Amino acid sequence: MSITTRSATSTDASHIDRLLRALAEFEGVTADLTFTLADLERALSESGQFHAVVAESDDQIAGCVTYTWDFAIWSGGPILRVDDLVVDERYRGLGVGTALMQALAERALERGANMRWEVEPNNENALKFYARLGVSLRNKIVARWSPTKG
Structure with a gap:
């Protein structure tokens, strides 16, 4: 089986939507997904x-990984922030x-950037996968806040 990767375009949105919704279902957080297919496109x-x-x-789309670019103040340069890595079950x-x-x-190498992401601590398969890649894993509490005007 041959696997190729490429940058996604808006025409891939429905495939990415399907994969992200499957991930949310697996993690039991489908209610947290508020984006629409149009938002993704x-x-x-x-x-x-x-x-x-x-x-x-x-x-066939076999998987996807979503990410954003940011600035990491501690290293003083760009950082690639991985949002979600999802591989179709098949x-x-x-x-x-x-x-x-x-x-x-x-x-990341092209921009001289490090990579960073969050992993659910109970997702043992993901933790093992990242460890096999040589990723440094550490515990950290992730804080999320949706401020509202009062």
């Missing part, structure tokens, strides 16, 4: 902030996740 085509890489096998264990992470690593 727009973000991939217009914003310049949201990016994704898709993996293909036999002309393609797991076949190197799709590794191919996607390698594609991101190439993008």
Whole structure:
């Protein structure tokens, strides 16, 4: 089986939407998804902030990884922030996740950036996968706040 990766475009939005919703269901957080397919299409085509890489096998989307670029003050340079890595269940264990992470690593190297992301602490498969890649894992509490005008 051959796996290729490429930058996603707005025409890939429905595939990415399907994969992200499957991930949210797996993590039990479907209520947290508030984006629409139109939002995703727009973000991939217009914003310049949201990016994704898709993996293909036999002309089928086998997985995706979404990311944004940011500035890391501690290192004084760019940082690639991974949002979600999702591999279609039918393609797991076949190197799709590794191919996607390698594609991101190439993008980070081009800009001299480090990569950073969050992992659910109970997602043992993800933790093992990242450890196999040589990723440094550390515990940290993630704070989220949606301020409102009072």
